[in-house]
Amino acid sequence: MKKAALLILAVTVISGGLLLTAYIENQYFYFSTYIVLQYIILATAWNILGGYTGYVNFGTGAYFGLGAYTAGYLITNFNLPLPWLIVAGGTSSAVLGLAIGYLTLRLKGVYFSIATLAMSIVIATLIINTPALGGAKGMYILRPKEVSFFSNYMELLFATMVIIAVFTVALAWFIENSWFGRGLAAIRDDEVAAACNGVPVLRLKVLSATTSGALMGIAGAPYPYYISYMEPLSTISLDMAVNSLAMPLIGGTGSWIGPVLGAILLSTTQQVATVTISSEYNLLIVGILLVGFVILAPNGLVGLFQSLLKRRTD
Amino acid sequence: MGARATSLKTLKWKRPTLGNRIVVENIDAGYGAVNVLHGVSMELNAGETVVLLGTNGNGKSTLIKCIMGLVRPSRGRIAMELDGETIELTGKRLEDIVNYGIILVPEGRHLFPKLTVRENLLMGAFRMAARPHIARNLEFCFEAFPRLLERKNQPAGSMSGGEQQMLALARAIMSHPRFLLVDEPSVGLAPILVAHLFEKIKELKERRDLTILMAEQNFNQATKIADRGYIIVEGKIAFAGDRSLLREHHLVKKYYLGA
Numbered sequence: 001m002k003k004a005a006l007l008i009l010a011v012t013v014i015s016g017g018l019l020l021t022a023y024i025e026n027q028y029f030y031f032s033t034y035i036v037l038q039y040i041i042l043a044t045a046w047n048i049l050g051g052y053t054g055y056v057n058f059g060t061g062a063y064f065g066l067g068a069y070t071a072g073y074l075i076t077n078f079n080l081p082l083p084w085l086i087v088a089g090g091t092s093s094a095v096l097g098l099a100i101g102y103l104t105l106r107l108k109g110v111y112f113s114i115a116t117l118a119m120s121i122v123i124a125t126l127i128i129n130t131p132a133l134g135g136a137k138g139m140y141i142l143r144p145k146e147v148s149f150f151s152n153y154m155e156l157l158f159a160t161m162v163i164i165a166v167f168t169v170a171l172a173w174f175i176e177n178s179w180f181g182r183g184l185a186a187i188r189d190d191e192v193a194a195a196c197n198g199v200p201v202l203r204l205k206v207l208s209a210t211t212s213g214a215l216m217g218i219a220g221a222p223y224p225y226y227i228s229y230m231e232p233l234s235t236i237s238l239d240m241a242v243n244s245l246a247m248p249l250i251g252g253t254g255s256w257i258g259p260v261l262g263a264i265l266l267s268t269t270q271q272v273a274t275v276t277i278s279s280e281y282n283l284l285i286v287g288i289l290l291v292g293f294v295i296l297a298p299n300g301l302v303g304l305f306q307s308l309l310k311r312r313t314d
Numbered sequence: 315m316g317a318r319a320t321s322l323k324t325l326k327w328k329r330p331t332l333g334n335r336i337v338v339e340n341i342d343a344g345y346g347a348v349n350v351l352h353g354v355s356m357e358l359n360a361g362e363t364v365v366l367l368g369t370n371g372n373g374k375s376t377l378i379k380c381i382m383g384l385v386r387p388s389r390g391r392i393a394m395e396l397d398g399e400t401i402e403l404t405g406k407r408l409e410d411i412v413n414y415g416i417i418l419v420p421e422g423r424h425l426f427p428k429l430t431v432r433e434n435l436l437m438g439a440f441r442m443a444a445r446p447h448i449a450r451n452l453e454f455c456f457e458a459f460p461r462l463l464e465r466k467n468q469p470a471g472s473m474s475g476g477e478q479q480m481l482a483l484a485r486a487i488m489s490h491p492r493f494l495l496v497d498e499p500s501v502g503l504a505p506i507l508v509a510h511l512f513e514k515i516k517e518l519k520e521r522r523d524l525t526i527l528m529a530e531q532n533f534n535q536a537t538k539i540a541d542r543g544y545i546i547v548e549g550k551i552a553f554a555g556d557r558s559l560l561r562e563h564h565l566v567k568k569y570y571l572g573a
Binding site: 179182183185186189190192193194195196197198199200201 | 382408409412413417418420424425426427428429433436437438440441445485489
């Protein structure tokens with residue numbers, strides 16, 4: 001019953017997104033909503049490793065950047081179509097995720113977080129020193145001139161992101177309600193106890209890190225077409241890592257809806273602030289919201305709703 | 315659930331257990347350069363309750379950890395004989411050993427403190443062989459431990475020590491064990507709770523046809539429910555025998571009664 005309702009919701013969101021492209025003319029709508037969708041994917045992906053498994057990851061920028069640069073390289077050298085870029089971007093970041101998954105064997109807590117932070121600096125440095133990826137100069141990407149079904153390429157990118165976002169959230173829902181997700185929750189609470197109950201701890205941690213990384217890479221794959229000019233330091237930025245960590249925390253890390261709510265709230269606020277005030281304030285907004293939520297609603301929006309609901313029924 | 319509960323009491327969890335056992339042969343084990351166990355041999359036959367006695371630091375927990383694959387012995391072998399087949403356990407990983415139905419209730423309980431009591435119990439049924447029995451085992455646990463039913467939606471970390479130890483036992487039952495290994499269950503519990511706990515372990519053993527290996531310092535309580543026991547002194551089996559011999563043994567008097 002609940003499953004059917006969620007399936008209908010997913011289909012509605014996808015068809016609604018596709019229908020929007022026929023009605024909304026304002027190109028800025030697509031330009032800014034793209035970023036909101038991108039953050040829904042990144043926050044949900046982050047939550048699989050950070051929220052469900054309990055390994056706080058500061059490397060979002062690295063996964064995203066690796067996906068974006070893989071796509072950028074394939075566009076400029078082989079001119080591959082978008083679906084292949086998404087597959088390739090996801091695969092390369094999945095490999096990085098796999099490596100980070102093995103890192104959890106030795107590093108826990110803050111030490112794991114620091115290692116992921118260092119990893120994103122390493123990836124950025126590698127790209128700066130690789131001429132084939134444009135190095136520090138950056139990389140120009142031209143959008144294809146011909147677009148079928150949509151009136152321009154931006155609308156196609158928007159529709160692609162809607163589909164990826166729905167797919168990502170559906171995957172998170174599926175993980176949460178499976179034995180895989182239950183195993184991850186056990187690992188988050190107590191790894192020794194999880195192992196004593198027969199949870200294959202290492203295998204699940206590696207799988208969780210790989211899934212999370214792959215989804216972030218997929219989010220990065222359409223980015224070169226979106227931005228047209230890619231440069232390492234802004235593509236692999238710490239802002240992105242902080243945002244995709246703050247969004248699940250603000251929304252609530254326990255369930256799939258948390259990161260979605262957090263991403264919509266925070267990212268929309270940032271987009272509005274960019275137009276009305278200045279994009280310089282974006283990180284400040286994150287900081288204020290994060291501090292506010294930590295004090296007033298430590299379990300995020302989802303936790304806040306739950307406790308309000310409980311108070312009413314009591 | 316009254317009528318159902320009485321039917322559960324008479325219901326037997328029958329399993330062909332004859333001849334099934336865990337054998338430990340001549341193992342040496344330790345941590346890094348420190349060797350804790352020296353040539354330890356023991357066996358656990360299906361249907362028995364066996365207790366490992368000894369004061370702190372003599373190697374009881376290490377022996378249990380060796381069986382679970384948490385500590386690798388540097389010499390000797392550990393095997394399980396199951397329905398006429400011999401399965402080597404030496405070198406196997408913890409999750410594989412759990413999959414064979416050898417379940418550990420770890421020292422210090424190691425519950426999932428933020429998960430609810432019910433979620434903790436469901437985690438017990440993570441191993442494949444336990445999943446088809448979830449509904450029946452859950453009903454059994456709530457009936458055997460009514461306190462857990464009262465608290466089923468409460469986080470496990472918010473319960474008292476005694477209740478937590480009961481939950482740890484119930485969680486192990488949820489994993490549908492063949493062999494149940496219990497490491498120092500009485501640690502940190504008030505004496506009256508310890509007595510109650512051992513009664514519960516005995517009750518579970520009888521109702522579920524369990525096979526239990528228990529490491530324990532509380533000699534008096536443990537020997538009340540054990541069929542046999544081993545006394546471990548400085549990493550060696552100093553004495554092995556059944557309950558009556560155990561209660562009379564001079565080492566026990568030396569260590570526990572100060573004589």
